[in-house]
Amino acid sequence: MNSPQLQPVLQLTGVSKSFGSVVALRTADLALFGGSIHALVGENGAGKSTLVKIMAGLYHRDSGSMEIDGQVVNFRTTAEAKAAGIAVIYQEPTLFPDLSVTENVFMGRQPMGRFRRIDRAAMRAEVVRLLDGLGVRIDPDRPADGLSIADQQIIEIAKAISLDARVLIMDEPTAALSGIEVERLFAVARNLRDEGRALLFISHRFDEVFELCDTITVMRDGSYISTSPIATTSVPEIVRLMVGREVTELFPKTVVPIGEPVLEVSHLTRPGVFSDISLTVRSGEIVALAGLVGAGRSEVARAVFGVDPYTSGTVTVRGKRLSSHDTTAAMAAGIALVPEDRRKQGLVLDSTVSTNVTDAVRRTIDTFGLISKRQENSFAQSWARKLEVKTAALDSTAGTLSGGNQQKVVLAKWLASNPKVLIIDEPTRGIDVGTKSEVHRMMCELAGDGMAILMISSELPEVLGMADRVLVMHEGRLTADIPRDKATPETVMFAATHAGEEVA
Amino acid sequence: MNSAASRVLGVLRSREMGILLAFLLVVVLGTLKNPSFVFSKDGWHDLLITPSILLVVAVGQAIVIITRNVDLSVGSMLGLTAYLAGTIFVKYPSIPWQLVFLIGLAFGGFLGLINGALVGYGKVPAMVITLGTLYAYRGINVAWTGSNRINADQIPQGLQAVGNNSILGIPILTIIALVILLVAAWYMRNMRSGREMYAIGSDPDAAELYGLAKRRRVITAFVVSGAMSGLAGVLYTARYATINSQAGYGFELDAIGAAVIGGVAIVGGSGTVVGAAIGAFLLYTINRALPVIGIPDFWQKAVVGALILGAIVLDRVLAVRQSRKLRETKVETTNETKEVAA
Numbered sequence: 001m002n003s004p005q006l007q008p009v010l011q012l013t014g015v016s017k018s019f020g021s022v023v024a025l026r027t028a029d030l031a032l033f034g035g036s037i038h039a040l041v042g043e044n045g046a047g048k049s050t051l052v053k054i055m056a057g058l059y060h061r062d063s064g065s066m067e068i069d070g071q072v073v074n075f076r077t078t079a080e081a082k083a084a085g086i087a088v089i090y091q092e093p094t095l096f097p098d099l100s101v102t103e104n105v106f107m108g109r110q111p112m113g114r115f116r117r118i119d120r121a122a123m124r125a126e127v128v129r130l131l132d133g134l135g136v137r138i139d140p141d142r143p144a145d146g147l148s149i150a151d152q153q154i155i156e157i158a159k160a161i162s163l164d165a166r167v168l169i170m171d172e173p174t175a176a177l178s179g180i181e182v183e184r185l186f187a188v189a190r191n192l193r194d195e196g197r198a199l200l201f202i203s204h205r206f207d208e209v210f211e212l213c214d215t216i217t218v219m220r221d222g223s224y225i226s227t228s229p230i231a232t233t234s235v236p237e238i239v240r241l242m243v244g245r246e247v248t249e250l251f252p253k254t255v256v257p258i259g260e261p262v263l264e265v266s267h268l269t270r271p272g273v274f275s276d277i278s279l280t281v282r283s284g285e286i287v288a289l290a291g292l293v294g295a296g297r298s299e300v301a302r303a304v305f306g307v308d309p310y311t312s313g314t315v316t317v318r319g320k321r322l323s324s325h326d327t328t329a330a331m332a333a334g335i336a337l338v339p340e341d342r343r344k345q346g347l348v349l350d351s352t353v354s355t356n357v358t359d360a361v362r363r364t365i366d367t368f369g370l371i372s373k374r375q376e377n378s379f380a381q382s383w384a385r386k387l388e389v390k391t392a393a394l395d396s397t398a399g400t401l402s403g404g405n406q407q408k409v410v411l412a413k414w415l416a417s418n419p420k421v422l423i424i425d426e427p428t429r430g431i432d433v434g435t436k437s438e439v440h441r442m443m444c445e446l447a448g449d450g451m452a453i454l455m456i457s458s459e460l461p462e463v464l465g466m467a468d469r470v471l472v473m474h475e476g477r478l479t480a481d482i483p484r485d486k487a488t489p490e491t492v493m494f495a496a497t498h499a500g501e502e503v504a
Numbered sequence: 505m506n507s508a509a510s511r512v513l514g515v516l517r518s519r520e521m522g523i524l525l526a527f528l529l530v531v532v533l534g535t536l537k538n539p540s541f542v543f544s545k546d547g548w549h550d551l552l553i554t555p556s557i558l559l560v561v562a563v564g565q566a567i568v569i570i571t572r573n574v575d576l577s578v579g580s581m582l583g584l585t586a587y588l589a590g591t592i593f594v595k596y597p598s599i600p601w602q603l604v605f606l607i608g609l610a611f612g613g614f615l616g617l618i619n620g621a622l623v624g625y626g627k628v629p630a631m632v633i634t635l636g637t638l639y640a641y642r643g644i645n646v647a648w649t650g651s652n653r654i655n656a657d658q659i660p661q662g663l664q665a666v667g668n669n670s671i672l673g674i675p676i677l678t679i680i681a682l683v684i685l686l687v688a689a690w691y692m693r694n695m696r697s698g699r700e701m702y703a704i705g706s707d708p709d710a711a712e713l714y715g716l717a718k719r720r721r722v723i724t725a726f727v728v729s730g731a732m733s734g735l736a737g738v739l740y741t742a743r744y745a746t747i748n749s750q751a752g753y754g755f756e757l758d759a760i761g762a763a764v765i766g767g768v769a770i771v772g773g774s775g776t777v778v779g780a781a782i783g784a785f786l787l788y789t790i791n792r793a794l795p796v797i798g799i800p801d802f803w804q805k806a807v808v809g810a811l812i813l814g815a816i817v818l819d820r821v822l823a824v825r826q827s828r829k830l831r832e833t834k835v836e837t838t839n840e841t842k843e844v845a846a
Binding site: 077078079080082094095096097098099103107108109110112116117118143145146 | 694695696699700702703705706707709710711712713714715716769773774826
């Protein structure tokens with residue numbers, strides 16, 4: 001291994017980025033050195049992806065500086081970042097499926113002969129050389145269509161090498177890989193390091209981080225926290241740094257009596273997505289389903305609600321077993337699902353507020369199959385008042401409301417169906433702080449009325465503040481079941497990043 | 505296997521070869537029924553000249569489809585340019601007729617530029633934009649022409665000779681069409697911008713990440729399609745020498761049909777202009793062969809429809825078979841990797 005150089009290849013100092021009023025990055029610092037593999041870790045929403053996109057030239061920073069070899073750079077396009085020697089390998093690479101492996105590596109910068117004609121023979125020979133150098137066997141003439149994700153990543157890496165990229169950023173490259181494929185990727189990464197390139201490795205898997213990397217930077221809430229050599233740190237230390245904030249926001253959690261089990265899920269399995277999920281939610285209880293993005297939490301919720309099928313296991317509501325892949329039955333049994341992406345899955349944005357509110361209960365308010373505007377409005381009026389939806393008129397379109405008020409409309413729609421079980425996916429994502437606590441207060445009231453609530457959330461303070469019990473998922477499996485008094489940022493984050501040993 | 509042999513095998517297995525065989529089959533059937541279908545001066549001449557104008561338009565259309573767009577306005581551009589060419593001869597009888605080729609290319613290219621700019625900057629699907637310009641260009645044509653008509657005696661003899669004469673037994677129109685085809689095929693295969701059009705059609709989002717000049721390539725494709733339609737308008741004038749406001753009416757469907765039959769995937773990213781050209785030959789030759797073979801006129805459209813559906817089904821079957829094959833090779837390589845690792 002070359003000894004790391006003294007001047008960083010790529011250095012970011014105090015970089016910030018906002019989208020409207022949402023601050024994605026406050027002060028991000030990062031220094032990458034040649035001959036080093038640098039890990040970047042942080043919770044969901046810590047700003048890692050935003051930082052990557054700034055380095056890749058997809059986003060433009062609002063302030064701060066980015067330097068390559070001490071020279072300030074301002075990328076306006078991905079092509080400029082590439083030209084400066086920065087290559088990004090995404091979790092799911094985007095190749096051209098109809099074109100050959102060779103063309104994918106060289107698209108836009110093919111070697112040319114006379115009359116600017118593409119020199120196909122030279123291009124192919126170069127790809128064969130690159131793939132040999134990486135020690136992989138991929139037919140350079142086959143189309144990219146049908147390649148495994150691991151092979152697609154290798155092609156992205158081949159592309160980066162042919163560009164002579166000095167900085168390789170790998171954004172969660174191992175998430176979709178099998179063990180053997182991870183080994184191959186790591187071998188390639190170590191070779192690239194030994195060639196003197198700088199690598200940035202983003203991962204939620206600490207075992208991989210500690211196996212591969214030599215330096216680690218922690219980010220939290222869009223800010224730089226610390227950078228340390230891997231040798232001088234430990235997993236508990238990193239976890240503490242990742243979550244180490246005070247739970248300052250106030251949650252109006254009220255203690256309510258907890259009753260009989262309402263929703264019982266046992267051994268629910270959908271191969272490749274989640275397996276052996278067993279959980280119980282009781283009347284009056286708020287159970288949080290925590291874990292990292294991609295752990296399979298939303299998929300479980302969708303399967304319970306019948307949107308997606310499952311292959312084995314059972315879902316029971318108040319003793320009655322539901323059949324797989326049947327949303328009508330789930331709704332009839334009293335389950336309501338408030339989805340994560342409320343704009344796409346929860347609302348008809350072009351319809352009026354009152355139509356949206358009454359969408360789930362059309363059967364109950366009609367007269368011989370017809371619904372009059374008056375019936376609809378009077379029904380919606382009562383719910384809008386109860387939830388304090390701030391809208392000028394019930395017939396304004398849902399798309400014009402703020403995020404918080406849209407969420408209230410979705411809630412109203414499901415509450416109108418008088419559910420026994422409420423599954424709510426990321427209840428306060430993209431909602432301002434004021435409305436957030438209103439949504440939280442509402443959830444507590446519903447629990448107080450005896451509803452069983454399963455809340456999926458990526459925000460630790462919300463999980464810790466609201467839940468009676470915290471279930472944690474990691475890569476499709478439940479890894480922990482933590483009661484409220486034992487739940488801390490550390491215990492939850494530990495379970496979210498480790499294959500479970502402690503769960504019975 | 506050495507590379508020359510594998511290349512020959514590749515050509516034999518290619519999609520274009522299948523279409524070419526279908527075309528030859530139709531020709532053979534027609535000839536068996538009536539030898540003059542090929543073996544007569546008129547038969548031979550018609551066989552080659554009938555698809556030539558469509559071929560020129562289909563080449564432009566194929567390039568647009570490869571970028572995952574479509575150009576519905578080609579028939580209207582053809583008609584408008586044809587009438588412009590005729591009007592120029594009426595107003596300026598002394599103009600050298602060769603110059604009209606350049607005017608046709610430029611005017612068609614300009615109409616295509618309008619299409620391309622609307623698609624590139626408007627963020628509206630090409631199908632909607634060009635449906636609009638289909639009506640708009642034809643509307644301008646009708647308003648301008650009225651019930652007027654340009655007749656053969658107003659078109660220079662030199663141009664009409666281009667439209668109807670042959671060199672060494674091959675119609676000049678066909679020669680022009682084949683030269684265009686060769687240039688377009690070479691460009692799409694060997695120039696960076698040509699390959700980038702395939703890339704854009706294959707996955708527009710990936711093209712964005714690669715930093716390809718997406719908008720510029722799409723606009724170029726539409727300009728080429730317009731220029732080809734304009735040139736086809738001049739060739740139409742040369743061949744028929746009679747132009748009213750309905751010239752090229754419905755041509756867009758023949759052009760898209762030719763491209764799709766020729767293996768240009770309607771979702772972009774694959775197919776070749778050569779395939780589209782053979783598709784044009786197959787489409788128009790079937791039209792002429794059916795009456796010869798004894799199939800009544802009113803079945804012709806149905807047969808063409810069946811041909812298009814057949815081409816799409818064939819595409820689907822081939823795609824499924826190929827992706828299965830690719831997945832199998834993947835399993836093999838994974839196994840090899842495992843052995844190496846073990």
